[in-house]
Structures are given as C-alpha cells and as structure tokens.
Amino acid sequence: MRLNSPLAGILIILVAMFSCIEPFTPDLGESATDKYVVYGQLTNEEGYQYVKISLSSKVDEPAFIPLRSCRVDILDDKGHTYGMNESEAGIYRIWMSSSDLKPGTSYQIRVVTPSGVEIVSDFDQMPVSPPVDSLWYTVEEGPPDNPARDLPGIQFHLDLDAGGTGSHYFRWELTETWERHATYPKIWWYDGRIHQTDPPDYSLFICYNTEQIKNIYTLSTANLAANRYQAFQLNYVGNNSSRLAIMYSLLVRQYAMSRAAYEYWDQLRVNSNNQGGLYEKQPIRVRGNLEVVNAPGKEVLGTFNAVSVQEKRIFVNDVPGLELDYESLCHPPYILDRGGLEASRGADRILYFLILHGAIRPIDAACVDCTKLGGTTEKPDYWPE
Numbered sequence: 335m336r337l338n339s340p341l342a343g344i345l346i347i348l349v350a351m352f353s354c355i356e357p358f359t360p361d362l363g364e365s366a367t368d369k370y371v372v373y374g375q376l377t378n379e380e381g382y383q384y385v386k387i388s389l390s391s392k393v394d395e396p397a398f399i400p401l402r403s404c405r406v407d408i409l410d411d412k413g414h415t416y417g418m419n420e421s422e423a424g425i426y427r428i429w430m431s432s433s434d435l436k437p438g439t440s441y442q443i444r445v446v447t448p449s450g451v452e453i454v455s456d457f458d459q460m461p462v463s464p465p466v467d468s469l470w471y472t473v474e475e476g477p478p479d480n481p482a483r484d485l486p487g488i489q490f491h492l493d494l495d496a497g498g499t500g501s502h503y504f505r506w507e508l509t510e511t512w513e514r515h516a517t518y519p520k521i522w523w524y525d526g527r528i529h530q531t532d533p534p535d536y537s538l539f540i541c542y543n544t545e546q547i548k549n550i551y552t553l554s555t556a557n558l559a560a561n562r563y564q565a566f567q568l569n570y571v572g573n574n575s576s577r578l579a580i581m582y583s584l585l586v587r588q589y590a591m592s593r594a595a596y597e598y599w600d601q602l603r604v605n606s607n608n609q610g611g612l613y614e615k616q617p618i619r620v621r622g623n624l625e626v627v628n629a630p631g632k633e634v635l636g637t638f639n640a641v642s643v644q645e646k647r648i649f650v651n652d653v654p655g656l657e658l659d660y661e662s663l664c665h666p667p668y669i670l671d672r673g674g675l676e677a678s679r680g681a682d683r684i685l686y687f688l689i690l691h692g693a694i695r696p697i698d699a700a701c702v703d704c705t706k707l708g709g710t711t712e713k714p715d716y717w718p719e
Contacts, residue, residue: 370451371387371388371634371636373637376408378437383427384426384427385443387400387401387424387445388400399424401448406443407443407444409441436460438459438460439459440459440640451629452627455638458594458638458640460641461592462590463643464644466644469490469584469648472489474487474570477570479567486572487656488656490584491568492565492586494563497562501561502561503593504596505588505589508586510569510582511583513541513580513581514542514543514579514707515580515704516538517697517701518664518697519536519702520534521535522688523684537711538702541710542709542711542713549603550602552603553566579658581650589641590644591639621635622636623639647716675696686698
C-alpha cells in the first residue's frame, strides 16, 4: 500500500517520537549518598531523649544506614553537658530529668564521628506549649482536601489558644488506635485431625491496632491578629474501613517550637506529604540547623530541636449519621473444595471452619484470629471499659 506524502510524514514523526522515549533517571552524583543525616528532638518530658545518626542512601533505594560509635553530647546554655550512649545501631539516647528540661533554656547537639568529623547544631530555645484547647470532629460526605471524592467519614479538627505563651510555631503528631473484632470465635479447626473447642474460644476475638499517621501538620500564628486558631484540620477517617466499627481513638501530641524548627518541619511537610509521608527509611533531603565544622565539602541533613509538648486524646464510637461501608472477608463462608479438608488448609497448615446446616464451611484464619490482620489482644491502659 502506498501512502500519500502528508500521511507518510505524520507516521514517520510518530515512529521517531515513540522509538526515542526512554525512562529518565536523574543523575544525582555520588554526593547524593555522601551526606550525614542527624535527627534529634529534645522535649520537656522526663525520660529518654534520642538522636538518630546515619548516612544518606540513594534516592531510589531509601534505607537507614546507621553511623555507629559516634560521640554525641547535648549541651545547654547553662554550661551543662549530657553525654549520650548508643542504645542500638545509629540510635543514641540519654535519660534526662524534668529539672534538666526547662522551657526558656537553649540546647545544642555536638557529634564527633569515628573518623573525627565534627557536626554541631545551632542553639535552639525550648518554648512553652499551651494545652491542646479542644479536639473534635465533623461528619463529612468526602475528604475536605478532595471534596469530589465520594467517601463519607469524619474529619478531625483542633482548636489552638496560645495567648500568653509567646509561642507562635507548632507541629502536631497523630497516633490512631482502634478496636477490631474477629467475626467468629474459634470452634472448629483442622491440622490433620479435626478439633472442636467447647465452649468457643474468644481469646483471639478482640484486637487493638495502633498506627502513627504519616502526614505532617504544622501551623504558624506569627502573622495572625491573635495567637489562636480554630478548626485546624487534622486527619480524615473514611467509612470504608473497620476503624470506626467498634471504638476509635486519636492521640494528638502538640509541639511548640522555634521559628527555625518550624521552617524545617514546614518544608518537610511540603515535601513528604506528597512523597509517602514522614516515616520512610530516611528523611527527605531538607537542610536544618546542623553543620559540619571541620570537613569542608561534607554536608549534613536533618535537624536538632528543643520543643515542649502537650497532648490530648479523643474517643469515637457510634458516629451519628455515618453509615459504614466496608467489605468483610468472612461473609459468607465459602464451600469446601472437592479435595476436602486436607486440600483446603493451605500453606499455614491449619484450616478453621464452621458447620452450618450440616455442611463444613472453611473460613479464613483472620475470621477467628484478629491478630492475623495486625494489632494485639492486649487492651491499652487508656481504653474505656
């Protein structure tokens, strides 16, 4: 078949375009993996204070590469020095009493690596954190940051009143816990022989899952008319999971910090909220208040800050006006394979089943053992009766 001239030209251009497309991988050079990474956050809470020290990894292969055997000291502006010990690879700690952790005091970190490289931070003054004023939620038809998405749920909010504290820079860290139930107690199971538990075994029926929410939440009130803020948006919990089925709890830890610390965390928020969250295998490359003082050309990432903390917890159950809509893997029990119990028990070598209307109905292990979906059967001390 002969093509006319204009059509032939178009085809040649298209072939050339698509035959030349290759995946693009940025050349970051060796220096991208030749940096120190130091992260420490000193709080006003009595207990262990931690500093993590590592080497940066490749952007496309994130990993925690611990730097061992460093000398790590915390110094304050009163002339005190607190030496830290390596508790595990690359993680250094020291127990500090409340008398050593006073708002208004400035703190600095000094690190000497095994090769003699010295890293120091600026002095960072510990501010005063106001109490968490109030923590509440609203029922929404979809996430406020994506209103076009049809996902009913609850949006958590926080009110801040920092009047009289002199603190204007804040970060919040969120931890969620929820109670989850298996679908059935353990009654029948097969491991080469058939077993029956009578009465039914409920020891693996109730679990509690706890996860840290990855998003970073920061706020500055420095340019506001009053040192307060209402209805600051926190996390959103949709109706498409079992989190809200029994009891849900959100713990909010509020950090008051210096302006320098806020600028670091706010830049980290901009980067990490778009790249999978804060708690990856290494911090995203944001420069903080650290510098290498005796090795020209060496770079250090991360930050060391002194913050004061307040926290508040809220419990949620039976949300009015919210209908849950999530699938259970346990309804209905499936029909026994032709090969019988032995062919159905799979890799874990134990098959749980029900007997319904005289027929054997195998069920997933998670239907009787809530730990199969994570969590623990140990009830948290703070959980309501």
